[in-house]
Amino acid sequence: MSDLRDLYQEVILDHNRSPRNFGPLEGADLKADGHNPLCGDKISIAVKVEDGVLTDVRFEGSGCAISKASASLMTEGVKGKSLDEARAMFERFRQLVTDQNALVDPSLGKLAVFAGVRDYPARVKCAILAWHTLRAAVDDNHDIVSTE
């Protein structure tokens, strides 16, 4: 078992305590809801899009430290990115938290703190819920996203 501090890094604990971009988004263009039935995590993501660029991203909901921090850091990470760039980041993030051998892609920036999740397979879903939900929002998919 790897060190707990690899999972619960200071940045993650900080974003859990004070999540950024948390709360409703007035005049959102796209929205989606996500749910992790296993642990009861619930998240809603709302975005504003202008000329194919995510000009604002906010989230609401409740969940464990990993899922909340992931959502918070994601909103920071994708703001200002184009929809295609956001989709590509999702793929890189997925690889980061699931692939034992993946090198950390420098373009992920602060999101690299989630590399520790790959040693805790039961927690991968927590880390990735926000991203699945964002993806549903930008794809304008109205089904509730479920990790199960």
Place this chain on the structure above:
Amino acid sequence: MTGVARTESEDSAHVLDETRIREQFPILTSMVGDRPLVYLDNAATTQKPRVVLDRLSRYYAAENANIHRGVYQLSQVATDAYEGARAKVARFLHASDPSEIVFTRNATEGINLVAQTFGRSTLGAGDEVVISTMEHHSNIVPWQLLCEEKGATLKVVPISDQGELDLDELDVLLGPRTKLVSIVHMSNSLGTVNPVREVVERAHARNVPVLVDGSQAAYHMKVDVRALGCDFYVVTGHKLYGPTGIGALYGRRTLLDAMPPYQGGGDMISSVTFDKTTYNEVPHKFEAGTPHIAGAIGLGAAVDFMTSIGFEPIVAHERRLLEYATNALTAVPGLRLIGTAPQKASILSFVLDGVHAHDIGTIVDTEGVAIRTGHHCTQPVMDRFGVPATARASLAMYNNADDIDRLVGALTKVREVFG
């Protein structure tokens, strides 16, 4: 070792010998990383004593044959062992006769069996089934499916802030259209032990039969289906220190006789022609196809194991341990117990201020402590208490005060991480 069992002097015949009990469960000596395993997820499944493991391997090594079919000796040996296990389960639940015991895959299948046979043949449009807020999803969804199919309605008895069943409301909900009450004996997320006898009396006063979900109760206390007076009672083998994939349904004989079969196939028939098939008698009518022979025999060994220890010492040990654990956990800063009914057993669900249950689970696991986190397949209970999830420590006969001390120590680590 702290040894709660030793803090009071009691008749030694009624005191569980912790060390001797623990020695019988091989898994309890395993390590999680460099820490000895503390297993506190018994409500999900219990560990297996050596007698059960040995019985399974003896069956496969020396007695394996299909049952009810062969004229050769080995098949007779297997049949006798399988039917012998049915008799053991019947005695364990204090049923009148082994024919009142139907082997199933688990408790879930027992409930679905009743829904699909008794329920389907009894319920019509406008009829009602009564359950409670504290049911496991397996005692909710089968009734929802049935009600949807039949145009019937599901009525839900509420629970108090302590997690107790509201019996007054039960009386209100029991009406002329009620066709069945289906209620959990002991809640897997709250630990509440329901007054089943009272529920049965109130339901029977209106001629309504009662199914009891005994998944949790049956390994914590003596179950006597005749004393309870219930009409159906389901148990699941893997929580009875037995194998997975085997469970049992007790059904009152008159009801079982009147019920249509569950699944069609071999073993459940007495004769088949293309014009007409006549069904085998109970309980075989409900056991189509080759059953989990080894599982049933293993379950027989498991109930023998519990009987040989006796529920008096098991109950006394677990009660003391629950008290010890309740005191130890409530002393943890920021910890709140969910489920505080005066009548409860062996389950401690809790939340910790500012820390999600899932994070608690991961952190205590690194200390070798296995607890459950989530909604425990009882989402309506989580909604009732306004929490997304809880952490749950659940006890079995082999747990001791050391296990609780290790859990409390691990919770300190949670505080260290989360500040």
